[in-house]
Amino acid sequence: MTDTTISTTINPTIKSPAAELTIADDTAAPVRGMSPPEAVGRRALLQRFGPLAAGVAGAVALAACDVADAPFDRRHHVARRLTYGANRSTIERIEAIGEAAWLDEQLDPSTLDTSDLDARLAQLPALEMTAIELATNFPGGQTTAAGAQLKLASMIRAVHSPAQLFERMVEFWSDHFNVPALGGNQQILKVVEDRVAIRPNALGRFSDLLVASAQSPAMLVYLDNIESSVNGINENYARELLELHSLGVNGGYTEADVVATARLLTGWGVDPSNGLFIFRQQRHDSSALTIRGWQRPTEGSDLEHGVAFLRHLAEQPETAQFVCTKLARRFVSDSPDPALVDAMVTSWLANDTEIIPVIRTMVAHAAFDAAAGGKFQRPWDFFMNAVRVVDGDVTPVTNISQLANLYAILLGLGQPPFEWPAPNGYPDVEGPWLNSGSLFNRWNLVGDIVSDVIPTISPGLSALRSRLDGLGQRAIYDEVAQTLLAQDTTAGGRFVLDTATGWSSTTTPSPSDIDEALPSIVITLLASADAQYR
Amino acid sequence: MNHTMQLTRRTLLAASAAVGGAAALSELAGPSIARAQAGAPGRVVVIYLRGGQDHLSTAIPYTDAQYYGQRPTIAIPDDRVLDLDGTFGFHPALAGLHALYGEGRVGVVVAAGNPAGDRSHFSAQDLSEYGDVETPDDGFGWIGRHLLATASSSASPFRAVSVGDLVASSLRGFPALGLSTIDGFGLGGRSGATSGGERTFRALYAGNRTIEQYGTSGLDAAEEVGALTGSDNPNPLLQRVDDLVALFAADLGVEVATLDIGGWDTHNAMGDVDTGDMRSQQELLDLTISHLQAGLDAAGQSDVITVVMTEFGRRVAENGSGGTDHGWGSVMLVVGDGAAGGVHGSWPGLSPATIGTRGDVPVVTDYRDVLGEVLSAQTGIDPNVVFPGHSYSSIGVTAV
Known part of the structure; x- marks a missing residue:
C-alpha cells in the first residue's frame, strides 16, 4: 500500500460553488x-x-x-480586536482586573476556567478521536459528519471560550496554513490536524508550528507532498511552503529553490495503518542541495535535514516580515503601519520565533489604537x-x-x-x-x-x-x-x-x-x- | 437607451467612489464614453478558471511529438481530440464547445497569458484581474477601470455583477453587485425578520461612505431582482449560469458579469482521456459554456460575449504524480456571436529550445490584448484606459 491510497483529489482553487456539506433543508x-x-x-x-x-x-x-x-475607549478597542465580540462580560473582566492582567491571562489560557466550554465540547466526540478512530466511526460517506463537529466546535469556541485570543490565533493559523475540510478523508485529517498541529502551537513558537504543519497528514495530502518522491517530485507543497507559509511571494527565492525544497522534503508521507506522519527513506532524494544559501548539512539524518531547513525558514527576516504583516492585517488594519510591522519583526527575531512577544508588541504599539473602528x-x-x-x-x-x-x-x-x-x-x-x-x-x-x-x-x-x-x-x-x-x-x-x-x-x-x-x-x-x- | 440625463444620486456616488482616480480616468476616457453612449453597451461575461488550467489538455497540439514525449501517461491520443485547425484539437470532453466552434462562434487564443510570468496562483490571479503584468496596483481591477471611466453612461446598480460568494478582483474600484443566486438575494432571510425593513435600511445606509453606497445600490438592485424567478437547477454552477442569463434577459443594465470555475490546480491524478480529474474538469467547463450559450441564445441575448481565462497554464512535462505543476502560457477562449471563430495567436511549438529550462509553454499573446479587444468591441472603450502601462494591439479575435 502506498501513501496515495488515502490521498484525495482536492485541488486548491478559489471557491468552487460545489459544497461538500449539502444537506437537506431543515426549517422544521x-x-x-x-x-x-x-x-x-x-x-x-x-x-x-x-x-x-x-x-x-x-x-x-x-x-x-x-x-x-x-x-x-481602550478597553472596548482591545476587546473588539482580541476577542470575538466585546460583550458585557468581556468588558467587565478587563475593567475588573485591568488590561495588563487580562492580556496575561489571555496569553496563558491554561489559567482560565473552561469547564463550561469543556462540557459543551464533550458532546462532540469526534474532536478527540485519532484518524483511525474517526475512519472507523465515520466510514465512507459519513466523514462529513466528523468535519461538521469541528466546524461547529469552532463556533462554540468562538462564542463561549474564555480563551478568546487563543481562539482568534487558532483561526489565524488555520488560515495561514489553510487546509480545507472538504472531501472524504480531509474531513477526518483536518479534525486531527486542528487538535495535534494547530492548537498546541497557536501561542507557541512559529518554528514548531511550521514543522507541525509540514508533518501534518492533512497538509501532506492536501498539497500533494506525500506523492513527491526521488523518482518524480511534486512541487505543490514546496512552492506554497515558501510562498504562503514562510518567506512570502516576494521573499527572494527562485524556481530552483522551489525544486530543491521539494527534493529535500521527498519521502515525507503518511502511514496508512495509523494515519500518522512517516518518513520513507526509500522515497527520499538524499542528494546534496542548496536553497537560498542554506546548504544541506553533512551530519544528521535526512529527515532531520528537512526539519532543520523548516526551522531555518522560520527564522528568516523575510518570514518574520511576511507573517507579522499578516498578523497586523488581521488584528490591526488592512494596510498596517510599516512601523508597527517593523516592531513586530524585531520582536519575532529577538525571541526565537515566539508568537506571544510579537502579540504583546502589536497590542502595545501606537498604531494599534490608531486603527480603532476601522x-x-x-x-x-x-x-x-x-x-x-x-x-x-x-x-x-x-x-x-x-x-x-x-x-x-x-x-x-x-x-x-x-x-x-x-x-x-x-x-x-x-x-x-x-x-x-x-x-x-x-x-x-x-x-x-x-x-x-x-x-x-x-x-x-x-x-x-x-x-x-x-x-x-x-x-x-x-x-x-x-x-x-x-x-x-x-x-x-x-x-x-x-x-x-x-x-x-x-x-x-x-x-x-x-x-x-x-x-x-x-x-x-x-x-x-x-x-x-x- | 440614453442614460446621460439621469444624473441621479447613485450616479454621483458611483462616480465619486474612486477618490482621486475618477477625474483622471474620466478625462482619459472622454471619447470612449461618447462611443459607449451611442447605444446600449455590449455585454461581456468573464469566466475565470481558478487554479491554472492546463493549455495542453484544452487546446492540444496533437501533431507535436514533443507533446506526447513529455506526457507519457496524461496525453490525449491524437485520434481522440476534436480537431480545430489541423494543428490543435479540443479535449474530447469539450464536445459542446467544439460544436460552437463549428458554428464559427469560438475564438481560441493559444499561448496567451501574462508576458512577465508568475507561478504563484495568487499573484498571477491578482495581476490578471488588476490588468497588469507586474506589481503596481492602483486599487482597480481592469473591469473596475472600465466601469469608472464610463460611470456617467449608466446608473444601473447591475453594471457589474459577480455571480458567486465573493466579488472578483477584476471589479475592484467600482461598487459591484455580488449575487450568489437570484432566490437568495434580498431582504428576508430564513426568518423573514428583515423583509419589511427596507426603509429603515435605506435610512441606515443613506450616507456616502463606500459601505453605504454598497448598501443603497444593493437595495436598489433588490427591487428589480425581486421580480425575477430564480433557477432551481440542482447543479449550483448551472444555477448561477441560469440566474446570470435571467439578469441579462431582464434588461437591468448588466454590462459585465464574472463567474468562477475552480478545480484546475491539477498537480496529481490528471488521469487519461477517459477518466480522472482533467476529464471531469473539462466536462464541467463544457457543460457550463454550453449551458450559458444555449441560455443566452434562447433568451435573445446572443450578442453577449464570453471570455474564458485562467492565471497560468501548466508545465509541459508531467510531474511525479501524474499531474502537472505551475507553468506559464495558457489558452483563452472567446465565445459568442461576436467572436471571430478559429485559432488565434502565434504558436511557438514545444521544442526544447522553446520551452527552455523552465519547461513552459511560452506566452506569445498578451492576455490584455484579448480582454482589451473584447471589451472594446462590446463597449467602444479604449483598451489603453483599461490597461494602463500596456500599449494595446488587436489580435482579431472579435468579428468585425
Whole structure:
C-alpha cells in the first residue's frame, strides 16, 4: 500500500460553488435552547418594519449619520480586536482586573476556567478521536459528519471560550496554513490536524508550528507532498511552503529553490495503518542541495535535514516580515503601519520565533489604537460578534440535519469554517467581502439570530430586556447600543431607530411596546454600517 | 437607451467612489464614453478558471511529438481530440464547445497569458484581474477601470455583477453587485425578520461612505431582482449560469458579469482521456459554456460575449504524480456571436529550445490584448484606459 491510497483529489482553487456539506433543508427543526420572550416574535417585528418608517426623506437628508458614537475607549478597542465580540462580560473582566492582567491571562489560557466550554465540547466526540478512530466511526460517506463537529466546535469556541485570543490565533493559523475540510478523508485529517498541529502551537513558537504543519497528514495530502518522491517530485507543497507559509511571494527565492525544497522534503508521507506522519527513506532524494544559501548539512539524518531547513525558514527576516504583516492585517488594519510591522519583526527575531512577544508588541504599539473602528469584519467575525453581544448561546449537536440552516447561512455569508479551497486562507481585507449583495446576508443573519430560527443558536436577549422597563425612548436606545456596540446613539441613529419602532423622543414605551420593538432595535443597530467594523 | 440625463444620486456616488482616480480616468476616457453612449453597451461575461488550467489538455497540439514525449501517461491520443485547425484539437470532453466552434462562434487564443510570468496562483490571479503584468496596483481591477471611466453612461446598480460568494478582483474600484443566486438575494432571510425593513435600511445606509453606497445600490438592485424567478437547477454552477442569463434577459443594465470555475490546480491524478480529474474538469467547463450559450441564445441575448481565462497554464512535462505543476502560457477562449471563430495567436511549438529550462509553454499573446479587444468591441472603450502601462494591439479575435 502506498501513501496515495488515502490521498484525495482536492485541488486548491478559489471557491468552487460545489459544497461538500449539502444537506437537506431543515426549517422544521425544533428550536433549541432558550426561547425569546413571548412577544419578541418575528411576526411582531414584521409589523414593526412594515407600515411605519416615517420620513425617510428626512433620514436621507441627515446623510452618513453614525447610528452610535463614543469617544475612544481602550478597553472596548482591545476587546473588539482580541476577542470575538466585546460583550458585557468581556468588558467587565478587563475593567475588573485591568488590561495588563487580562492580556496575561489571555496569553496563558491554561489559567482560565473552561469547564463550561469543556462540557459543551464533550458532546462532540469526534474532536478527540485519532484518524483511525474517526475512519472507523465515520466510514465512507459519513466523514462529513466528523468535519461538521469541528466546524461547529469552532463556533462554540468562538462564542463561549474564555480563551478568546487563543481562539482568534487558532483561526489565524488555520488560515495561514489553510487546509480545507472538504472531501472524504480531509474531513477526518483536518479534525486531527486542528487538535495535534494547530492548537498546541497557536501561542507557541512559529518554528514548531511550521514543522507541525509540514508533518501534518492533512497538509501532506492536501498539497500533494506525500506523492513527491526521488523518482518524480511534486512541487505543490514546496512552492506554497515558501510562498504562503514562510518567506512570502516576494521573499527572494527562485524556481530552483522551489525544486530543491521539494527534493529535500521527498519521502515525507503518511502511514496508512495509523494515519500518522512517516518518513520513507526509500522515497527520499538524499542528494546534496542548496536553497537560498542554506546548504544541506553533512551530519544528521535526512529527515532531520528537512526539519532543520523548516526551522531555518522560520527564522528568516523575510518570514518574520511576511507573517507579522499578516498578523497586523488581521488584528490591526488592512494596510498596517510599516512601523508597527517593523516592531513586530524585531520582536519575532529577538525571541526565537515566539508568537506571544510579537502579540504583546502589536497590542502595545501606537498604531494599534490608531486603527480603532476601522477593520471590516469578515463574515465569521460579524456572525460571532453578533451572537456574543446579544448574549447568545450555541448548542452542540451531532445530528447533521440540525446544522442545515446554520450551514446554509454560513455558505451564504461566504465563510463556512475550514472550507476555503485554496491554500492561502480566506481573504483578510475588506474588498472581496464588501459588495452590494453581502450586506443583505448580514442584515438577514441578524434577523435570523434575533428571531431564534437557527437551530443550535439561541438569542439571549432576556438580560438586556430586563434592563429596559421604565426607560424612555432615548434611554432604551442607548442601553441597547451600549450593550451591542458600547456606544450611545446619535441623533441620527435615534431618527433611524424611530423609523423601525414608531417611537419619538417623547415616547415612554410600555413593557409590551418594548417587547415588540426590541428585535427591530437590535437588528437595526447590528445592521448599521458601523457594526460591520471593529 | 440614453442614460446621460439621469444624473441621479447613485450616479454621483458611483462616480465619486474612486477618490482621486475618477477625474483622471474620466478625462482619459472622454471619447470612449461618447462611443459607449451611442447605444446600449455590449455585454461581456468573464469566466475565470481558478487554479491554472492546463493549455495542453484544452487546446492540444496533437501533431507535436514533443507533446506526447513529455506526457507519457496524461496525453490525449491524437485520434481522440476534436480537431480545430489541423494543428490543435479540443479535449474530447469539450464536445459542446467544439460544436460552437463549428458554428464559427469560438475564438481560441493559444499561448496567451501574462508576458512577465508568475507561478504563484495568487499573484498571477491578482495581476490578471488588476490588468497588469507586474506589481503596481492602483486599487482597480481592469473591469473596475472600465466601469469608472464610463460611470456617467449608466446608473444601473447591475453594471457589474459577480455571480458567486465573493466579488472578483477584476471589479475592484467600482461598487459591484455580488449575487450568489437570484432566490437568495434580498431582504428576508430564513426568518423573514428583515423583509419589511427596507426603509429603515435605506435610512441606515443613506450616507456616502463606500459601505453605504454598497448598501443603497444593493437595495436598489433588490427591487428589480425581486421580480425575477430564480433557477432551481440542482447543479449550483448551472444555477448561477441560469440566474446570470435571467439578469441579462431582464434588461437591468448588466454590462459585465464574472463567474468562477475552480478545480484546475491539477498537480496529481490528471488521469487519461477517459477518466480522472482533467476529464471531469473539462466536462464541467463544457457543460457550463454550453449551458450559458444555449441560455443566452434562447433568451435573445446572443450578442453577449464570453471570455474564458485562467492565471497560468501548466508545465509541459508531467510531474511525479501524474499531474502537472505551475507553468506559464495558457489558452483563452472567446465565445459568442461576436467572436471571430478559429485559432488565434502565434504558436511557438514545444521544442526544447522553446520551452527552455523552465519547461513552459511560452506566452506569445498578451492576455490584455484579448480582454482589451473584447471589451472594446462590446463597449467602444479604449483598451489603453483599461490597461494602463500596456500599449494595446488587436489580435482579431472579435468579428468585425
